[in-house]
Amino acid sequence: MVEGLNLTLPERSGQGRGNSKLLTVLLAAVLAAALANLAVSLLAGRGMEAPEQNGGFPAEAQKDLALKLENQGLRELAADAWREYLQGGPSGTEEQAKVWYRIGKLRQEAGQPERALEAYYRSESCAKVKELESEIGRRVQECLETAGKFSALRYELAERVGTGEGGGKAGADVLAEIGGHKISRAELDRRIEEQIERQMETFAAFLPEEERKLRKEEMVKRLASDPERSRLLEQLVLEEVLYRKAREDKLTDDSKVRAVLRDAERSLLARQVVDREMADRINITSGDLRTYYDAHKQEYRQPERAKISHILIKDETAAEELRGKLKDGAKFEDLAKERSLDEETKSKGGEIDPWIGRGEWAPGIGSSEEAGAAIFGTEAGKIADKTVKTDKGFHLIKVREREPEKQKDFSEVRGEVYRALRNQKESEVQSALMSRLRDRYSVVIHSSKLAPAAAAKEDEKPSGGQKSK
Numbered sequence: 001m002v003e004g005l006n007l008t009l010p011e012r013s014g015q016g017r018g019n020s021k022l023l024t025v026l027l028a029a030v031l032a033a034a035l036a037n038l039a040v041s042l043l044a045g046r047g048m049e050a051p052e053q054n055g056g057f058p059a060e061a062q063k064d065l066a067l068k069l070e071n072q073g074l075r076e077l078a079a080d081a082w083r084e085y086l087q088g089g090p091s092g093t094e095e096q097a098k099v100w101y102r103i104g105k106l107r108q109e110a111g112q113p114e115r116a117l118e119a120y121y122r123s124e125s126c127a128k129v130k131e132l133e134s135e136i137g138r139r140v141q142e143c144l145e146t147a148g149k150f151s152a153l154r155y156e157l158a159e160r161v162g163t164g165e166g167g168g169k170a171g172a173d174v175l176a177e178i179g180g181h182k183i184s185r186a187e188l189d190r191r192i193e194e195q196i197e198r199q200m201e202t203f204a205a206f207l208p209e210e211e212r213k214l215r216k217e218e219m220v221k222r223l224a225s226d227p228e229r230s231r232l233l234e235q236l237v238l239e240e241v242l243y244r245k246a247r248e249d250k251l252t253d254d255s256k257v258r259a260v261l262r263d264a265e266r267s268l269l270a271r272q273v274v275d276r277e278m279a280d281r282i283n284i285t286s287g288d289l290r291t292y293y294d295a296h297k298q299e300y301r302q303p304e305r306a307k308i309s310h311i312l313i314k315d316e317t318a319a320e321e322l323r324g325k326l327k328d329g330a331k332f333e334d335l336a337k338e339r340s341l342d343e344e345t346k347s348k349g350g351e352i353d354p355w356i357g358r359g360e361w362a363p364g365i366g367s368s369e370e371a372g373a374a375i376f377g378t379e380a381g382k383i384a385d386k387t388v389k390t391d392k393g394f395h396l397i398k399v400r401e402r403e404p405e406k407q408k409d410f411s412e413v414r415g416e417v418y419r420a421l422r423n424q425k426e427s428e429v430q431s432a433l434m435s436r437l438r439d440r441y442s443v444v445i446h447s448s449k450l451a452p453a454a455a456a457k458e459d460e461k462p463s464g465g466q467k468s469k
Contacts, residue, residue, distance in 0.1 A: 065081050066081035070082075075109050076106070078106050079107050079110070079115075082102055085099065096126040096127070097127040098132070101132050103119040104117070104136075104139065107119055108139060108143055113142075113147040114143075116143050117147075120136050120139060120140050123136060175233055176233055183236070188229060188232065188233055192229075195232075196219045196220060200215070278429055282422070282425045289421060292417055293410050300413045302405065303358050304357070305356060305402075306376065306380075308375055309333070310340075310345065311395065311396040312364065313341065313396070314393050315394065318339075319394040322335055326396070341393060345364055356375065359372055362375075365390060365392070365395055366391070366392065370386075370388050370389070371388045371395065374397055375399060380401050384396070
């Protein structure tokens with residue numbers, strides 16, 4: 001210790017003695033605090049425990065709180081409480097591993113697969129607990145599937161069963177090198193998956209979540225073959241070297257390039273604002289879909305429809321000649337293969353694949369009231385009595401199957417219902433957003449200056465929160 005420490009300061013001209021005393025008192029307080037901290041450190045070094053963490057909340061009380069929240073089904077709060085309990089430090093890495101597993105389970109049940117994965121991985125890092133190994137493996141797989149991380153799931157499973165591609169850590173084998181940067185198989189697959197996600201964003205909003213995941217999984221599997229990987233790797237490498245060349249040439253300093261980038265940024269950010277608004281405000285449940293379906297049942301009726309075959313002939317005389325052969329017992333399919341001028345259907349005996357609804361366009365025939373009357377005036381398995389004339393020629397028509405008009409079941413049209421309801425909600429949300437933003441940023445559109453003089457007065461009327469002049 002330094003003895004004889006002088007804490008007094010010389011008085012400065014123009015200052016009273018009162019200020020000097022005040023400074024002395026303040027410095028003494030600072031020294032006292034420093035000595036107190038030193039004493040705590042020394043005592044801790046001799047084996048005395050510092051106060052509990054979490055604002056002095058005892059570890060056992062924190063544990064009781066976590067259990068209480070868990071028992072009440074408040075999973076997110078319970079997970080947070082268990083995490084705070086860990087900060088107090090339960091002794092032994094095995095106990096820590098068990099608590100992290102518990103946190104992961106709560107996060108998973110709360111619908112947070114990414115955060116649950118973090119907890120499960122932390123659990124395994126703390127200690128390998130035998131009774132938890134298979135359970136964590138199963139839950140990690142579930143979380144990756146829920147999060148739609150199918151490539152990561154494949155490598156995770158490969159590592160856990162010890163069948164890593166190329167040996168060693170799954171996906172670690174290097175497929176390409178660009179300077180010092182190495183592209184591993186796992187990185188390539190991750191980038192492929194990210195590319196798929198970006199491509200799906202254009203239409204994913206119109207698909208129910210389960211169908212969206214299913215389609216993504218199918219695309220990932222299709223692109224996981226080595227030929228596809230090779231093609232995408234070439235594309236990735238080309239894109240990377242071109243990007244590096246552009247940076248090297250300082251293309252971002254070019255005014256035209258900067259203008260394009262600004263426009264792209266503006267469009268991207270505007271789209272992100274709308275997407276986030278949709279994500280925050282649109283939550284379509286199964287109950288919502290059923291309610292919408294019940295209110296719009298008439299829109300989901302299947303019209304009367306038929307499956308048909310036809311023989312296309314150039315002139316009416318030849319058509320009637322074939323009709324005579326059919327009456328004499330010739331097979332419709334054989335005559336279609338021999339004589340039909342429709343190259344798309346003749347090899348299949350004149351068979352037109354899709355169902356044809358009343359009043360709908362028919363492949364190989366077109367839209368014809370005469371054809372519709374012939375089709376839906378003929379029983380299934382029979383040949384229409386009347387030869388139909390179109391701009392393509394003359395048609396002999398056989399009706400293979402008939403179905404009456406019916407109400408489509410909810411399960412059949414669930415996807416259509418989702419898209420219709422999603423469209424409706426998106427329109428409502430976007431309209432409300434634009435109304436708020438127009439008011440917020442004082443938008444005034446002088447539409448009368450663009451409209452014809454006759455419509456100018458009508459355009460001056462404000463609508464939807466938008467000011468017009």
